[in-house]
Amino acid sequence: MSDEPTVEETPEEEANRLVAIRRGKLDGLIEDGRDPFPVGLPAPTDTAADLHATHGDLEAGEETGVPARVGGRIMNVRSFGKLRFAVLQDPTGSIQLFVAKAAMSEDDFARFDALDHGDLIVADGEVMTTKKGELSLKVTSFELAAKSLRPLPDKWHGLQDKQTRFRKRYLDLIVNDDARRIAVARARIVAALRRAYADEGYLEVETPMLQVQPGGAIARPFVTHHNALDLDMYLRIAPELYLKRLIVGGLDRVFEVNRNFRNEGIDQTHNPEFTMLEAYAAWYDAEDVMGMCERAVAVVATDVLGTTTIEFGDQSIELTAPWPRRPMADLVSEAVGEEVSATTPLDRMEALAERHGIEPKPGWGSGKLLTELFEELVEPDLVGPVFVIDYPIETSPLARVHREKEGVTERFELFIAGWEIANGFTELNDPIDQRRRFEAQAAARDLGDDEAHVIDEDYLLALEHGMPPTGGIGIGVDRLVMLLTNTTSIREVVLFPHLRPE
Numbered sequence: 001m002s003d004e005p006t007v008e009e010t011p012e013e014e015a016n017r018l019v020a021i022r023r024g025k026l027d028g029l030i031e032d033g034r035d036p037f038p039v040g041l042p043a044p045t046d047t048a049a050d051l052h053a054t055h056g057d058l059e060a061g062e063e064t065g066v067p068a069r070v071g072g073r074i075m076n077v078r079s080f081g082k083l084r085f086a087v088l089q090d091p092t093g094s095i096q097l098f099v100a101k102a103a104m105s106e107d108d109f110a111r112f113d114a115l116d117h118g119d120l121i122v123a124d125g126e127v128m129t130t131k132k133g134e135l136s137l138k139v140t141s142f143e144l145a146a147k148s149l150r151p152l153p154d155k156w157h158g159l160q161d162k163q164t165r166f167r168k169r170y171l172d173l174i175v176n177d178d179a180r181r182i183a184v185a186r187a188r189i190v191a192a193l194r195r196a197y198a199d200e201g202y203l204e205v206e207t208p209m210l211q212v213q214p215g216g217a218i219a220r221p222f223v224t225h226h227n228a229l230d231l232d233m234y235l236r237i238a239p240e241l242y243l244k245r246l247i248v249g250g251l252d253r254v255f256e257v258n259r260n261f262r263n264e265g266i267d268q269t270h271n272p273e274f275t276m277l278e279a280y281a282a283w284y285d286a287e288d289v290m291g292m293c294e295r296a297v298a299v300v301a302t303d304v305l306g307t308t309t310i311e312f313g314d315q316s317i318e319l320t321a322p323w324p325r326r327p328m329a330d331l332v333s334e335a336v337g338e339e340v341s342a343t344t345p346l347d348r349m350e351a352l353a354e355r356h357g358i359e360p361k362p363g364w365g366s367g368k369l370l371t372e373l374f375e376e377l378v379e380p381d382l383v384g385p386v387f388v389i390d391y392p393i394e395t396s397p398l399a400r401v402h403r404e405k406e407g408v409t410e411r412f413e414l415f416i417a418g419w420e421i422a423n424g425f426t427e428l429n430d431p432i433d434q435r436r437r438f439e440a441q442a443a444a445r446d447l448g449d450d451e452a453h454v455i456d457e458d459y460l461l462a463l464e465h466g467m468p469p470t471g472g473i474g475i476g477v478d479r480l481v482m483l484l485t486n487t488t489s490i491r492e493v494v495l496f497p498h499l500r501p502e
Contacts, residue, residue, distance in 0.1 A: 018151045022116055026147050036147035041122050044071035049092035051127060052135060060133035064126065068137055070095060071122040071145060073174065074115055084112060088123065089174075097123060098136040108141060118148030166497050182493055185304060186481045190275075192303040193477065194257060196296040197279055202253040207242035209235060209259070215456045216240030218397070219262040222272075235261035238474065240398065241459045243280050244427060248467045255279035257477065269419055271490050272498055275477040284471030285426040286410040290387050293414060293422055293473055294321035297385075297480070304484055312417050312486050315383060325412070327390040328374050335377040342367040342392035342407035363447040367392025367407060382415035391425075397437040397453050399425035416483055424473030431463035
């Protein structure tokens with residue numbers, strides 16, 4: 001049956017016609033007693049990458065006689081008389097199949113000709129190179145592993161529409177080498193990050209995803225209802241308060257890699273569902289945590305990229321420690337051309353904010369305005385890596401007050417390429433001060449700030465039993481993956497990002 005249209009078709013009509021042709025082939029296989037979706041086939045013993053690594057230096061026209069069995073998806077077939085050249089793609093790459101009518105039965109050769117772009121097969125043969133030097137498998141037999149009933153996008157042009165790529169990630173992975181590269185790199189980055197913390201004595205734990213009240217960050221939560229308990233619950237915005245309960249309980253170093261959920265906007269660096277590593281260590285302070293962060297990021301970069309020098313856009317960024325520490329107030333002062341801090345009089349800070357296009361809101365103090373100015377004027381230009389330190393008390397409800405500086409906490413954020421990659425601090429372990437901070441946040445909530453932290457009485461009770469001096473950090477895994485894969489959109493590094501329904 002010809003795949004060529006007889007009249008001009010719409011894209012939908014063409015797709016329906018091609019599906020009908022493939023369904024006809026499916027019916028033909030069944031009529032011939034062949035299962036188009038068999039089980040129990042011999043598994044592939046070789047991958048495309050294995051064959052290229054082992055036999056990549058063969059001379060042109062060489063036949064090795066070495067047997068191999070590969071499995072994957074047919075991506076392209078070219079016909080030359082009694083020869084067929086096909087590209088088989090597996091998870092490691094691609095290998096050419098050399099199919100000669102003389103090397104197999106007439107029935108098998110006809111079955112090969114009936115294959116469609118996208119069909120999955122297992123092929124046996126011998127390793128060889130063509131006269132042009134192309135490493136190939138000279139096929140002696142093959143079996144259909146799964147019939148593809150829908151045509152794939154063109155391999156060379158790929159999926160042009162980003163929305164389609166993200167909605168149908170399975171197609172994106174089939175035809176887009178970069179999508180597969182990022183997916184594999186992400187897995188390696190997460191594994192390396194886990195090892196970096198485990199190797200320094202941190203215990204990996206799991207804490208609740210459903211919480212009675214949200215906490216551990218300043219963000220708007222997703223709300224759900226537990227029918228059996230008749231109780232409103234929240235998808236967690238952060239695991240922080242549960243991890244610190246474990247520090248109280250005597251687990252001195254803990255970390256978790258998992259999802260957080262924040263009912264907020266979607267943009268190039270934000271997705272409502274995202275992955276974080278959070279880690280806490282007793283007897284650490286912010287400086288210790290920054291040192292651990294430097295080591296961990298360097299370990300991950302070296303493991304995944306083989307170097308601590310990364311290329312991002314047109315920038316070359318060196319991740320070798322130590323990284324600079326810059327107080328927020330110093331950076332903002334440089335940006336506005338006058339000295340300001342978290343204790344600058346409020347009327348002066350309000351005027352300064354308005355001058356730079358920031359509209360102060362009720363309840364905002366000087367510390368909040370300092371943070372807003374930083375985010376507007378400084379943050380986008382921080383190539384880094386740089387630790388911005390000394391965050392205002394007003395915007396850091398869970399961090400310890402600075403031992404020496406007024407109005408600020410021992411909190412830092414790591415910036416690389418203009419993005420916040422991590423946030424950490426010397427933890428506040430004074431339950432009385434923590435209650436005051438929670439109450440200030442509650443007052444802000446009463447004034448309309450629906451992202452303000454709620455009062456967590458159970459966490460306060462835990463603190464009253466005594467928590468040792470502790471340092472903690474949260475590392476944005478998605479952004480770290482973006483950085484190390486030279487990717488500018490979070491939707492490229494999350495396999496199934498959130499999109500509006502079609």
